[in-house]
Amino acid sequence: MDVRTHMSMVFHLDKCIGCHTCSVACKNIWTDRKGAEYMWWNNVETRPGTGYPTQWENQEHFRGGWEMKKGKLNLKLHTRLEGLFKLFYNPSLPGLRDYYEPFTFDYKNLFNSPKKDVQPIAEPISMITGDPIDIETGPNWDDDLGGSNIYAKNDPNLEGLPQEVREQMNELERLVFNYLPRICNHCLNPACVAACPSGAIYKRDEDGVVLVNENDCRAWRMCVAACPYKKVYYNWNTGKSEKCILCFPRMETGQAPACAHSCVGRIRYMGVLLYDADQIPHAANVPDDELIAAHREMILDPFDPKVIAAAKENGIGDDWIESAQNSPAYKFVKEWEIALPLHPEFRTMVMMYYIPPLSPVVSVTERSLFRLDLMQEDYDFELFDRLDAARLPIKYLANLFSAGDEGTIRTVLRKLLAVRIYMRRKTVHGKVDSISRKTLAEAGLTEEQAIDMYKMTTLPKMEERFVFPNYHREMSIEAMLDPLTHKGEVGLGYIQQPKRGE
Amino acid sequence: MDWNLFFFVVFPYISLTLFVVVTTYRLIYRPFTQSSLSSQLLERRQLYWGSIPFHHGVVWILLLHLLALVFPKALLLWNAVPLRLYLLEISGFALGLWALVGVVVLLWRRITVPYIQAVTTRMDIVVLILTLVSMITGVLTASLYRFGSTWFTGVFTPYLWSVFLFQPRPELVISLPWIIQLHLINNFALLAIFPFSRLVHILSWPLDYLIRPWQLVVGVRDRKATK
Numbered sequence: 001m002d003v004r005t006h007m008s009m010v011f012h013l014d015k016c017i018g019c020h021t022c023s024v025a026c027k028n029i030w031t032d033r034k035g036a037e038y039m040w041w042n043n044v045e046t047r048p049g050t051g052y053p054t055q056w057e058n059q060e061h062f063r064g065g066w067e068m069k070k071g072k073l074n075l076k077l078h079t080r081l082e083g084l085f086k087l088f089y090n091p092s093l094p095g096l097r098d099y100y101e102p103f104t105f106d107y108k109n110l111f112n113s114p115k116k117d118v119q120p121i122a123e124p125i126s127m128i129t130g131d132p133i134d135i136e137t138g139p140n141w142d143d144d145l146g147g148s149n150i151y152a153k154n155d156p157n158l159e160g161l162p163q164e165v166r167e168q169m170n171e172l173e174r175l176v177f178n179y180l181p182r183i184c185n186h187c188l189n190p191a192c193v194a195a196c197p198s199g200a201i202y203k204r205d206e207d208g209v210v211l212v213n214e215n216d217c218r219a220w221r222m223c224v225a226a227c228p229y230k231k232v233y234y235n236w237n238t239g240k241s242e243k244c245i246l247c248f249p250r251m252e253t254g255q256a257p258a259c260a261h262s263c264v265g266r267i268r269y270m271g272v273l274l275y276d277a278d279q280i281p282h283a284a285n286v287p288d289d290e291l292i293a294a295h296r297e298m299i300l301d302p303f304d305p306k307v308i309a310a311a312k313e314n315g316i317g318d319d320w321i322e323s324a325q326n327s328p329a330y331k332f333v334k335e336w337e338i339a340l341p342l343h344p345e346f347r348t349m350v351m352m353y354y355i356p357p358l359s360p361v362v363s364v365t366e367r368s369l370f371r372l373d374l375m376q377e378d379y380d381f382e383l384f385d386r387l388d389a390a391r392l393p394i395k396y397l398a399n400l401f402s403a404g405d406e407g408t409i410r411t412v413l414r415k416l417l418a419v420r421i422y423m424r425r426k427t428v429h430g431k432v433d434s435i436s437r438k439t440l441a442e443a444g445l446t447e448e449q450a451i452d453m454y455k456m457t458t459l460p461k462m463e464e465r466f467v468f469p470n471y472h473r474e475m476s477i478e479a480m481l482d483p484l485t486h487k488g489e490v491g492l493g494y495i496q497q498p499k500r501g502e
Numbered sequence: 503m504d505w506n507l508f509f510f511v512v513f514p515y516i517s518l519t520l521f522v523v524v525t526t527y528r529l530i531y532r533p534f535t536q537s538s539l540s541s542q543l544l545e546r547r548q549l550y551w552g553s554i555p556f557h558h559g560v561v562w563i564l565l566l567h568l569l570a571l572v573f574p575k576a577l578l579l580w581n582a583v584p585l586r587l588y589l590l591e592i593s594g595f596a597l598g599l600w601a602l603v604g605v606v607v608l609l610w611r612r613i614t615v616p617y618i619q620a621v622t623t624r625m626d627i628v629v630l631i632l633t634l635v636s637m638i639t640g641v642l643t644a645s646l647y648r649f650g651s652t653w654f655t656g657v658f659t660p661y662l663w664s665v666f667l668f669q670p671r672p673e674l675v676i677s678l679p680w681i682i683q684l685h686l687i688n689n690f691a692l693l694a695i696f697p698f699s700r701l702v703h704i705l706s707w708p709l710d711y712l713i714r715p716w717q718l719v720v721g722v723r724d725r726k727a728t729k
Contacts, residue, residue, distance in 0.1 A: 080711055080712050081712065083711060084708065084709075084711065084712070087538075087557075087708075088553045088554055088556075088557040088558070089542065089546075089549060089550055089553050089554050090542065093542055093543070093546075094543075095542075095543060095544075095546050096543050096544055096617075128544065128617055128620050129616040129617060129619070129620050130620075131616060189717065190717070193716070193717055193718055194716040194717060196711075197708035197711040198706065198708050198711075199708075199710065199711070199714055199718055201718070202718040202719060202720040203717065203718065203719045203720070204719075204720060204721070205719050205720060205721030206721060214534060215533035215534050216533070217537065218536060218537055218538055218703060218706045218708070219537040219538045219539060219540045219703075220538065220540075220708070221540055221542065221543075234540070234543050236541065236543050236544055236621060237621065238534075238537075239537035239538070239539035239540065240534075240537060496532065496534055498534060499534070499535070500535075500539070500621075501532075501534070501535030501536060501537055501539065501700065501702075502535070502623055502625045502698055502699055502700060
């Protein structure tokens, strides 16, 4: 057992209101620069939809992630030798058109325009060339199902859904969508790291953040193509790759990453997960239907004395172990088993998790009136026994979060529903009856767990949502520099301007 | 002023000094500025027709030049059989033409595509023009003054070694046709601007990618050492 620590985030999708505050917070801090205008390290997609960059999940086109062939795991992008031959031109690299051309408006014209009979206008101009452009698309062009005939219809996750279900999803009374906020998943088996010919991308040992060393980056761009989530971006101005850094400077000073901190719906949780690095090769290399079980197996119980001993053996401090014990991520991922990795079939072993959304119940038309497609008598137990009455097909969620396995999604949704039913009895009816207890038991939860889940979902305080250990940066500086020398310096000393080379 | 002395003794030493000193400085102290500065994100169709022919052509051409410089005898032995000589000459000529086509496409792309103009510096144009001159004079030399792979070893190999060993013998190249002389001078010019241009990316050979482990983990502190 090789115990290591990871900072993980959990997204509670039921709480996401799609306000894009996370995206804007991230953009303002990190990507509001020349060459980075088109990047959204954090973006929020409407699902069903094609996402950003368009159709990023279509790996037949973009060739991201890993594939298992004859029991061996290989990059879908290239073999090592192929990688070197593709240095000069990488056919799988997304082009700017796959994202969008960043634009602004020619505001100067509003002030400098000569006197005319008509009001001057601010024409849209490209942020790359400065020339006037016709804006054809942008980030979230398909927000809230806008243009769903082009976007939602071509969602790769509709794969495997019967044609009639697909068509029903376009009917007004069945329309449904949810939001999917995405950042870099800081994978345990990152394809970007494996694809980089220069070896410029690495995973930080202490918290698992995947970073690009821009001093080593030579713009071969393999990382951009290899990441199945398309969360590494190429800065066309500096000629270096960039990606989400999980706001590590904030985490090191005890603050949550900007996206999580600014979240209006408070959907994001963060905490330490302990995992067994020895199990990664196995967990990444099992058949699709065993991926989630193997992934959960790899996450270790921070209360287990054997795990604690092994963690200490690996130099993990008491405060990190304690932090792992209080981690909300551990509760959602391992204890309650309701948080799932996004697209586990890409086999990069993501460390950011999603709690799938409960969707509204299907309505049917009866004498031209709409009514919920559920029996009146067990109204309260709505979907519990009839998850298929939900508007969002289970198969769709399964394609997103469990490599197509509907059983996993059903288990999670039943847990969420059971807690809802139980708490409604408790707070609305004033007492819990045997039938809601039975529902809870059927979903595999105890009453204590249900109350914990309810509290963590609806009423968590800031310090319960974000549990950060002390990074002890002062000690790591000691390891590299004489503290007395460092005393006279500011920050990390002199760092060169990130200026494009000639 | 003796132009021959300038072009075949002074200028080579100026460019070699710049190449060695400034490149070393840049590799060590300015690592951020090293990048292939790919523009594939912005424009890919013309890049495909330019970058692939140019790079795959020029890499082999450079290797053949290096071979003639380091192992002249081996090259002469290979050329001793006429069939092998023709094979080498024809493939070298074809590779040169291929690279020439590539560099023309790249220059055209850089001048005409607005997205590429947005990331073009004056040095980029200088590099492309010098490369174009190098390709044209090289291809002309190969077609007008045949069997370069053989006479190179008698002319350029001793001349270049004489320069490297600080006993320059300009007399070896003074009487060459002007196209070949231009080829030589132009390539010393390329060496001179090498450290000041995007050409430094030539020194990035990510060959360790073939053997390194897939995953890289870096800790602020050595975890095993601080146990």
